[in-house]
Amino acid sequence: MILCHNARLLTLDKLRPVLERQQILVDNGVIAAVGKDLKIAGLPIRQRIDCTGKIVMPGLINTHSHLTEILQRSFRDNLRMEVWRGYRARTEELANPTAAEIGAAAALACAEMLKNGVTAVVDHFSTRPGLSEPKMMAIVRAFEQTGIRGVLTPSLLDRDFVEIVAAKRAARAQAKKPKVPWQEQVLPMLSHLKQSAATVSLMLGPSSPFSCSDELVREVVEMAEQHDLGIHTHLLETKLQRWGGRQLYPEGLGKRMQRLGLFSQRLSAAHCVWVNEREMDAMAAAGVNAVHNPASNLKLGSGIAPVVAMKKRGINVSLGTDGGDTSDSYTIFEQIRLAALLSRVNTENSDEWVTALDALRMGTINGAQAVPAWRGKIGKIAKGYRADLVILRPNLRLTPAADVVNQLVFCESGQSVDTVMVDGKIVVKDGRLLSMREEEVMRKVLPISRRMQRHYRALVHQEPPQSESTVRQLYRKAFDV
Numbered sequence: 001m002i003l004c005h006n007a008r009l010l011t012l013d014k015l016r017p018v019l020e021r022q023q024i025l026v027d028n029g030v031i032a033a034v035g036k037d038l039k040i041a042g043l044p045i046r047q048r049i050d051c052t053g054k055i056v057m058p059g060l061i062n063t064h065s066h067l068t069e070i071l072q073r074s075f076r077d078n079l080r081m082e083v084w085r086g087y088r089a090r091t092e093e094l095a096n097p098t099a100a101e102i103g104a105a106a107a108l109a110c111a112e113m114l115k116n117g118v119t120a121v122v123d124h125f126s127t128r129p130g131l132s133e134p135k136m137m138a139i140v141r142a143f144e145q146t147g148i149r150g151v152l153t154p155s156l157l158d159r160d161f162v163e164i165v166a167a168k169r170a171a172r173a174q175a176k177k178p179k180v181p182w183q184e185q186v187l188p189m190l191s192h193l194k195q196s197a198a199t200v201s202l203m204l205g206p207s208s209p210f211s212c213s214d215e216l217v218r219e220v221v222e223m224a225e226q227h228d229l230g231i232h233t234h235l236l237e238t239k240l241q242r243w244g245g246r247q248l249y250p251e252g253l254g255k256r257m258q259r260l261g262l263f264s265q266r267l268s269a270a271h272c273v274w275v276n277e278r279e280m281d282a283m284a285a286a287g288v289n290a291v292h293n294p295a296s297n298l299k300l301g302s303g304i305a306p307v308v309a310m311k312k313r314g315i316n317v318s319l320g321t322d323g324g325d326t327s328d329s330y331t332i333f334e335q336i337r338l339a340a341l342l343s344r345v346n347t348e349n350s351d352e353w354v355t356a357l358d359a360l361r362m363g364t365i366n367g368a369q370a371v372p373a374w375r376g377k378i379g380k381i382a383k384g385y386r387a388d389l390v391i392l393r394p395n396l397r398l399t400p401a402a403d404v405v406n407q408l409v410f411c412e413s414g415q416s417v418d419t420v421m422v423d424g425k426i427v428v429k430d431g432r433l434l435s436m437r438e439e440e441v442m443r444k445v446l447p448i449s450r451r452m453q454r455h456y457r458a459l460v461h462q463e464p465p466q467s468e469s470t471v472r473q474l475y476r477k478a479f480d481v
């Protein structure tokens with residue numbers, strides 16, 4: 001048993017978000033009790049953590065990310081998503097990273113997250129030239145080795161959005177079938193995970209409704225229902241997708257998703273920058289979760305998601321970092337701050353803004369709600385929840401401390417993280433990662449990233465591919481409307 005005592009505890013409850021002088025008892029990975037004067041006499045407590053002067057909060061939850069994109073961290077600037085994605089994919093294709101290299105990259109991203117207080121992550125995993133069991137296994141091992149709670153979410157697609165929107169045809173587009181059917185790759189992972197670590201699980205990740213045929217979406221929904229899995233996708237991230245959706249689906253993109261059974265509580269949809277009123281109503285009615293990725297949407301010029309309108313309808317909105325080359329970091333504190341600030345840009349009534357407390361909830365309990373495997377299990381420090389928590393030692397940015405909730409949102413960026421616990425296991429202590437040698441992970445990743453950089457530089461000096469000028473032309477049309 002572990003006892004944290006004399007903690008300033010962040011409950012994140014609306015009425016009493018902060019409680020003083022709290023004890024938290026952790027037994028076998030679970031929070032066994034929380035309170036002021038717990039009856040602990042005679043209990044086999046093997047570790048006591050003195051939290052005097054410290055803040056204890058639920059672990060932060062990253063509900064949309066691409067971990068291996070860390071290999072292309074900050075490679076690019078001023079490119080729209082579809083052009084940017086083309087470069088990212090071609091660079092990776094040329095570098096063709098091995099499973100071991102993918103594992104090292106994922107471990108580096110997990111190390112960064114843990115040290116910044118992120119205890120759980122959804123990795124929407126895509127890789128070039130394609131998925132394979134050893135590559136997916138490498139992500140699982142990175143979760144296990146670093147100690148983070150992780151959801152492997154293999155990205156699935158059978159068509160290219162730019163191709164179908166340029167050709168103005170979706171229904172008749174020929175699906176690109178992988179050599180090995182996706183079910184044959186994913187099912188062994190599922191049975192492996194069921195038998196192994198309790199902290200690693202699986203979701204299905206149709207890349208976006210545009211890049212999946214009706215047939216593929218139906219297969220995904222069917223498997224999710226059969227095995228009780230969550231589904232994760234990118235939804236209406238860019239203006240080009242909004243415009244393309246109108247060209248491709250006369251019934252409406254939202255209607256199509258409803259018809260295919262994709263809108264349900266199983267679904268978490270990343271970005272949602274361009275969802276319209278009708279789609280938001282349908283999402284709310286079906287219990288769809290939205291994942292806000294503010295830094296990525298800003299860097300790629302995609303826009304600002306209508307978080308206030310979604311929250312007003314009761315849609316659960318959580319936070320994600322997206323990848324290492326779109327928000328350039330894997331820290332949720334940054335997304336929390338942006339979520340609060342950006343909600344004020346287009347909302348006249350200040351009562352409707354995302355408050356500091358709302359933003360912290362988006363980064364914790366709402367993240368747990370977005371993932372079926374985590375619902376009711378993490379995101380909160382309360383009896384019966386898994387013990388995923390962060391202890392902060394207030395640094396200069398939290399000094400002078402006046403209002404903990406406000407300051408964690410508007411001042412903190414991760415430097416105060418002192419101790420991190422995942423499933424009752426301490427993985428960061430005194431600000432240092434315990435599970436692996438940080439320097440070693442950095443050393444492993446550098447040569448791979450350099451190789452990618454060389455390929456990327458070579459690509460930039462070549463004539464841009466036809467698809468790039470197609471995207472630029474399509475954007476002109478989309479912005480003309």
Ligand SMILES: [Zn+2]
Pocket residue numbers: 064065066124234270322323
């Ligand atoms: Zn993404």
